Amino acid sequence: xxxxxxxxxxxxxxxxxxxxxxxxxxxxxxxxxxxxxxxPLRDLRGDAAYVRSVLATxxxxxxxxxxxxGGAVIGExxxxxxxxxxxxxxxxxxxDEGESIATVLDPERFPGxxxxxxxxxxxxxxxxxxxxxxxxxxxxxxxxxxxxxxPPDQARLMSFTQRPLAxxxxxxxxxxxxxxxxxxxxxxVAEQDGAIPPAGxxxxxxxxxxxxxxxASSHAVMVAQPAAVTQTIxxxxxxxxxxxxxxxx
Numbered sequence: 001x002x003x004x005x006x007x008x009x010x011x012x013x014x015x016x017x018x019x020x021x022x023x024x025x026x027x028x029x030x031x032x033x034x035x036x037x038x039x040p041l042r043d044l045r046g047d048a049a050y051v052r053s054v055l056a057t058x059x060x061x062x063x064x065x066x067x068x069x070g071g072a073v074i075g076e077x078x079x080x081x082x083x084x085x086x087x088x089x090x091x092x093x094x095x096d097e098g099e100s101i102a103t104v105l106d107p108e109r110f111p112g113x114x115x116x117x118x119x120x121x122x123x124x125x126x127x128x129x130x131x132x133x134x135x136x137x138x139x140x141x142x143x144x145x146x147x148x149x150x151p152p153d154q155a156r157l158m159s160f161t162q163r164p165l166a167x168x169x170x171x172x173x174x175x176x177x178x179x180x181x182x183x184x185x186x187x188x189v190a191e192q193d194g195a196i197p198p199a200g201x202x203x204x205x206x207x208x209x210x211x212x213x214x215x216a217s218s219h220a221v222m223v224a225q226p227a228a229v230t231q232t233i234x235x236x237x238x239x240x241x242x243x244x245x246x247x248x249x
Contacts, residue, residue, distance in 0.1 A: 012068025044172030
């Protein structure tokens with residue numbers, strides 16, 4: 001593959017694409033094509049199929065970026081797609097075959113995750129076959145779990161606008177050979193994360209052979225530390241598609 005890639009972003013649970021805004025603006029200013037893909041947050045394989053359908057409309061190479069549950073989605077969505085030149089995992093789940101976001105990290109081995117019955121609210125909704133449930137982080141717990149390094153008013157507003165994750169997405173398992181087995185990967189570990197234990201993030205990233213960086217940040221790293229996210233993506237872009245002198249200006 002030749003040419004500068006499109007950077008495609010996939011948000012995770014309890015968030016939406018607006019969380020990428022600062023990094024989208026920074027990469028756009030660098031002259032890179034960017035696209036924020038809305039993640040349905042309904043079930044892992046279905047969400048991955050939707051993202052894959054969007055990628056199929058893009059010309060040229062793609063660097064695919066996923067935050068949190070979005071990391072699990074990009075591992076599925078990019079499987080076998082030659083146009084995906086790199087994966088970037090941002091405070092993300094990196095699943096292998098048969099794993100789900102509910103099972104990949106043993107809480108005894110990787111303690112510290114705050115997502116659970118005490119910090120979430122479950123709301124049933126009608127599904128194609130009976131009912132399913134949506135998980136929301138409670139407003140009182142949102143800052144501690146998701147956005148502890150943001151101003152309290154901002155974290156509270158984010159709790160009001162969060163997008164919930166269906167239970168089927170929590171338990172959905174990765175299929176055979178997720179894309180990180182075959183695609184170069186980078187990962188940014190959020191060291192103050194209350195949602196995914198930082199040690200677990202590092203373990204998953206290192207298992208995937210990713211180039212690993214760290215940042216002192218909550219789970220909302222794309223909002224709290226967007227420069228670190230941008231830098232990680234630029235490192236991936238330069239590694240897989242070096243800019244020419246003219247492209248650098």
